[in-house]
Amino acid sequence: MLRISIDRADELFAAIAAQQTLYLPADREDGQAEYKKWEEGVKLSGRLNTVRSAKDFFFPQTENLAEFKMEGKKIEVIDVRRESEDFVIFGVRACDARSFGILDKVYLVDPVDTFYQTRREHGTVVTMACTRPAETCFCQTFGIDPTEPEGDVSCWSDGSFYYFKANTDKGQKLLNSLSSLLEDGDTATLDETKAKTKEILAKLPLAKLSTENFGCDKLNEYFSSAKWAELSESCLGCGTCTFVCPTCQCYDIRDFDTGHGIKRFRCWDSCMYSDFTKMAHGNPRLTQLERFRQRFMHKLVYFPANNNGEFGCVGCGRCLSKCPISMNIVKVMKALEEK
């Protein structure tokens, strides 16, 4: 398999960055990791995951869609879209890599979201297999194998080398462009690393969590479950879970009056917010119970109902670590399953 010594990581990153903008998870001062544009001196983080997911690259938190200028009765519509540049995201975990497939099912179906599509076309995803899964990980629940991540290029590390395999034409093109740096090598130590990771995966506290009791046929039973009251009781109604989530895809479109024109922007929305899907008549979900229920029903029931059984969660565990009151999809699943 193609590989490069980890000691030469800087050369590798420099070679990629010479062709395209390169983003990778880097450690922040507070010990958390965040995607950062690579430049000389930026080191790939050893943390399992970033605070914000990799969805930001394709579905940014805020983007301007159009601008309007009015003069008398004339309205000028200005297309503010800029040509996207090619970019590489390096070090995406298997969970986040799967999330792109979920977002695609929302944004690349008719009517295609061309803003999202453009960024998908310009982005090359290089994943990184996990070697130290955390207690909060449960990607296996959704059929993800973190030792075999998807992406345009899959990458593995055994501590000494990075190994690469292209999965798409785009990925192959990237690897071809790096051929002078990559050498063919055997994978004996990598296979050992994978085997060790698999042992840990089997021992994860959430390894047994299953989706078998979820899906479209559970709609009525779960929607009217009495459990929601207790589960949502301490929910603060903040948007942390939705904003760190790699699969949350809801957005709001609003007009911003700049004083000398209108900017129409799109931004992430959260079903946990009191003004989510607010319409002329008001809000269809009046209490936090209904908003809370929406988030989990969407991931565990509605999304699979509309997408051939695929769930709207990848088990990255971000909401498990970040929810201010530690209420999350795992607790919800376990509670709903209990008779």
Add this chain to the structure above:
Amino acid sequence: MQEAMINKAKQLLADGTVNRVIGWKRGEFVYDITPAVFETAEEIDADFVCDDFTAANVSKYLVKESRKEGKILAFLKPCDTYSFNQLVKEHRIVRENVYVVGIPGGPKLDAEKIKAKGITGILGVKNENGTLKIDTLYGEETMPYYEAILGKCETCKSRKHVVYDELLGEEGEVISAEDSGRFDMVEKLENMTAQERYDFWREQLSKCIRCNACRNVCPACTCENCVFDNPASGISNKAAADSFEENMFHIIRAFHVAGRCTDCGECSRVCPQNIPLHLLNRKFIKDINAFYGEYQAGEDTTSRAPLNNYDKDDCEPSIVHERGVE
């Protein structure tokens, strides 16, 4: 302490003093604790927990809970009692519907600080003579206990309960600013040049993801409809439309809670991006102390707050210029 609390809760439920108990519910791991209301002894036996990770301040929940049928038992740590008192003062908590049992405070631990050390796969955490022994999927790890202490507990302002109906454990003392070091970081920021300070806050606030966790957890933020949630206000809350808005959200919030913020530290505890938001509030507290005399919000329920009061000795707005602006 947990056992004494459980016994107390069950006793007060059984004798009818209260019909509910607010406390903390154990989670999947050692640290993912959820504030919860318990109604029966069975629920309490099954899930009630009070340990190194029960840092959440439950006072704000009492705004809603104290308006329900019957009396609720609330276990409050010293810092939580300040929030409680402040909310009573603002007529947000119905005092007679809450039975307050004071419990010893922290220091509590911060799982994020343990994780920031690169420790992962956390299965158990134990403090042994100042060393934190962490049982993980990858074997035992250790780190100094003090390095895992939650930010808000590092600069604890008081071990004294300012309100309670009953106390479990020993009562403590108020800790002076000199001893707690509560304003040290504020002073450090004050001593920076304007540009350095601006750069500090820009870097911190640019991490904000507009999740509103700080506002929603804040016991001083109990408006029925926040201006930032009101579409008619013309504020683009969900979009950081520009860096100005991103900064302004936190600064406006700090102004709004000035004089009412008890410095409970929940804003910084819940911030997913580790923004030291409490420093904005502490700056206000420090200035209020300097301009109007020592004042601690939540200390009592009757005194007039300095910013709601007028006194002929009050400082003039020109103080800003006198103190010098770069």
